[in-house]
Amino acid sequence: MLRKLCVNCYEHTPVEIVVIPTKEMVQDEEIVYDAKHYKCSQCGEIIPNNELGNENFKLMYRKYREKKSMLQPEDINYIRKKIYGISIRLLAQLIGCSPATLSRYENGALQSKQHDNQLKMLRDPRNMKTLFESNMDEIPEGKDKQELRERLGFLLDILKSADILKGFDDKLNLIEIQPVDSWNEVSVEEVERFFIIKGQEIEENENLKVSPLKLQKLMYYAQGWTIAYTDHNLFNAQFEAWQHGPVIPDVYQKYKTYGYSRITNDFNVNIEELNLxxxxxxxxxWVWDKYSKYEAKFLEDLTHMEYPWRITRGDLPSDANCNWIIENEYIKKFFTSMSNTLKLLQKV
Ligand SMILES: [Zn+2]
Known part of the structure; x- marks a missing residue:
């Protein structure tokens, strides 16, 4: 059992941790938070203690930030490490503070309003790019600078895709999927059928029909977004980086006789009967809602612009034949980053 020096008993006595609701002024704001204290289990005296004092400050600041819609320490760490992959030193330089100050922020100290605003702005890679470019000359060449340059390229690509996805909506409404332990992949066929049946519903617009080309793109985005949302594959199949975008070869073989026409539903199954x-x-x-409004050719161009297909093909000319597999990790990196970036941009 934990022992501390009790000022009442004049000895090291066993203590328990108790929670005491506490009111405190932080700058101009009254904050109520659950402070933790040691309590002597012999006499009941509350014992002052530095280590808990520190923790209480952190709790209090956490409440304050919540109330003021400020970034929490883990948000700052996320922006620096997860989004941009840079050192404390570089981010500190960019926002004009000392590395020690930034390090304290990440450890729970209360950041200044000005730094908070700056860091919030930097959640948007477009702002980071502007700041980075205007400080370019003062940043020493090295791993840090190179990493930031690469991440920015990647993130700005993601934002182009995200803008297209958003269409005319101000926000892109991502859906909430609760994490699950057991996740059954479905057969490729179930997903094909879902999109083919959906395709029958837009009969009036011939440009938006689900042709073999469009089906491949919808399958690809369904797989990518399922990974982003759940960290699991939707189905077990690999895409190849063909000239016209990502393709599952078996699906191509199955529907190629349709050419550029609409695939018709001749399997007599309703959408509700699918095994999903x-x-x-x-x-x-959700994928149908976001992507079906675009023509197949447009979706092809979109996949060409995006990281997984591009990185797989490397320097190949865009019209070259190619059957290289798009690694799942590329798909995962791209769609997960897109979803994380969008969430972050929409936060606060
Ligand atoms: Zn005591």
Whole structure:
């Protein structure tokens, strides 16, 4: 059992940790938070203690930030490490503070309003790019600078895709999927059928028909977004980086006789009868909602612009034949980053 020096008993006595609701002024704001204290289990005296004092400050600042919609320490760390992959030193230089100050922020100290605003702005890679470029000459060449340059390129690509996804909406409504331990991949065929049946519903617009080309793109985005939302594959199949975008060869073989025409539903199944879980349905519905409004050719161009297809093909001319597999890790990196970046941009 933990022992501390009790000022009442004049000895090291066993203590327990108790929570005491406490009011405190932080700058201009009254904050109520649950302070932790040691309590002597012999006499009941509350014992002052530095280590808990520190923790209490952190709790108090956490409440304050919450109330003022400021970034929490883990948000700052996330921006620096997860989004941009840079050192404390470089981020500190960019926002004009000492590395020690930034390090304290990440450890729970209360950041200044000005630094908070700056860091919030930097969640948007477009702002980071501007700041980076205007400080370019003062930043020493090295791993840090190179990493930031590469990440910015990647993130700005993501934002182009995200803008297209958003269409005319101000926000892109991502769906919430609760994490699950067991996740059954579905057959490729179930997902094909979902999009083909959906395609029958837009009969009036011939440009938006689900042709083999469009089906491949919808399958690709369904797989990518399922990984982003759940960290699991929707189905077990690999995409190859063909000239016209990502393709599952078996799916190509199966429907190629349709050429550029609409694939018709001759399998007599209703959408409700498909073997998809509720979450899988929600994701493919969402993908349908976001991507089906574009023509197949447009979606092809979109995949060409995006990282997984581009990185797989490297320097190959865009019209070259190619059957290289798009590694799942590229798909994961791209779609997960897109989803994280969008979430972050929408936060606060
Ligand atoms: Zn005591």
């Amino acid at each position: 879980t509720q979450d899988q349905f929600r994701i493919v519905e």
